Amino acid sequence: MSEEESQRYLVSAFYKFAVVEEPEVLKLEIEKAAHSQELKGTVLVAHEGLNGTIAGEEPKVEAFFEYLKTLPGFENLNYKRAFARFMPFHRMKVKLKKEIVTLGQPGVDPTQEVGEYIEPEDWNALISDPEVTLVDTRNDYEFAVGTFKGAIDPETKSFRDFPEYVAQNMDPKKQKKVAMFCTGGIRCEKATAYMLQQGFEKVYHLNGGILEYLNRIPEEESLWEGDCFVFDDRVTVDHDLEKGSYDMCHACRMPLSRDDLGSPYYEEGVSCPHCYERLTPEKKARLEQRNLQMQLANDRNEKHLGQTQERHLKAKLARLESTAD
Secondary structure: OOHHHHOOEEEEEEEEEOOOOOHHHHHHHHHHHHHHOOOEEEEEEEOOEEEEEEEEOHHHHHHHHHHHOOOOOOOOOOEOOEEEOOOOOOOEEEEEOOOOOOOOOOOOOOOOOOOEEEOHHHHHHHHOOOOEEEEEOOOHHHHHHEEEOOOEOOOOOOHHHHHHHHHHHOOOOOOOEEEEEOOOOHHHHHHHHHHHHOOOOEEEEEOOHHHHHHHHOOHHHOOEEEOEEOOOOOOEEOOOOOEOOOEEOOOOOOEEOHHHHOOOOOEOOOEOOOOHHHOOHHHHHHHHHHHHHHHHHHHOOOOOHHHHHHHHHHHHOOOOOOOOO
C-alpha cells in the first residue's frame, strides 16, 4: 500500500446469504466488534445473512472481517476494497431486517439456488452475445448515473418493483439467456433466484457486482459507461473507484450532475431539477431557513445541528432499501 493510501480510509462493501439462527444476538455481537475497531457505516442483519458497507483504518477494517469469518456460514466471506480521502459515514449502525435486500417475495432463497456467477473478466464476452438480455437490477436514478452498454433499465423505484417488471416485460420462452448486475452483487444474486423460480433457465449475474468489475477490468477494455452510484457520502465513484463527478441534492437526496448544478431550479440545500416541481411553498421556506442557519453557523465556525442532521440524511439515502448494492 502506498503512503497516499495509508492516509486514506478503507471502504469495504460486503454481503453474504447464509442462515443466521439468532439475528438479534448477532446484531449485538457485530455492534461490539465494529465499535471496538472504531468503524463507521451500516450493517444489516437478517435470518438470510449479512449486508453492509463499512469504513475505517485499514488494519481495523481487516480485523473486523477476520472476526466475521469466524461466524458459522461466513467463513468464505468476500468484501470489496476501495480507498476514500474522507470518512464517508458519520456513525456505525447495525440494523435488524426481515431481508438483507428487500424483494418482498416469500420463498425466494439464494442459499438454495441462484444463477450462474460470471467473473468480471468473462462479463464482456457474455453481454456482447446478441442472444443475451442484459438487465440492470438497480433503480432508475442509479441507472441514470451510469450502466453497462446495452443494458435495459427496468425503471424501478425500489427493488420491490422488480418482480412486477419481470411479470409485465419478460417471458422465459422469449428471453432464453438473461444476465443481470447491480452495485455489489446482492440484488442481482437475489434476482437470479427469483428468475429461476419464475421458469427462466439460463440466468447469469456479475460476481461482485459493478464495483468488482471496475476494480478488475482496465478502463480501456471496459463496457461500463458513466459513474457508479454508491451508498455513502461519495455519491458516485468513477472507473478508478475514486469519488465521481456527482453531488447530492440536500432536499431530495438525488444524485446531481454538473448540468443539474447549473440548472435554474438548483438552489443549494433547497431544491434541484428532480424535486423543484414537488416543493411546496411551506417546505421551500423551511429548507431556506435551515440552509441560512447552516451558513450562519459556518460563518461562526460552528457546527449547526441542522448540518449534522443533513449529513445523516445524506448518508441514510432514505429512498434506498439497503446499503450495499
